[in-house]
Amino acid sequence: MTQKKKFKDFESALNRLEEITELLESGENPLEKSIDLYTEGLEIAKFCTQKLSEAEKKIRIIAETRGLLVEEDFETEVENDAG
Numbered sequence: 246m247t248q249k250k251k252f253k254d255f256e257s258a259l260n261r262l263e264e265i266t267e268l269l270e271s272g273e274n275p276l277e278k279s280i281d282l283y284t285e286g287l288e289i290a291k292f293c294t295q296k297l298s299e300a301e302k303k304i305r306i307i308a309e310t311r312g313l314l315v316e317e318d319f320e321t322e323v324e325n326d327a328g
Contacts, residue, residue, distance in 0.1 A: 252289070255296040262289045 252258035265286040269279060 258289050258292050
């Protein structure tokens, strides 16, 4: 059974998610352990998504001009490494 772990910050959750990814990609775990890791990974991904959403909201609030709230889209520009 997976141990529910509460992460205090985004970075520690992301680090654990990377560990889980490596463990699953190795293919060295028994099926039950892989299922437990996958389930834990889903929970962590949900936590990370929530934290990113909260950060995006804070960025929108901070983008204030002349006392009026200016809502700007959070840029998620993807750069192409081919160039």
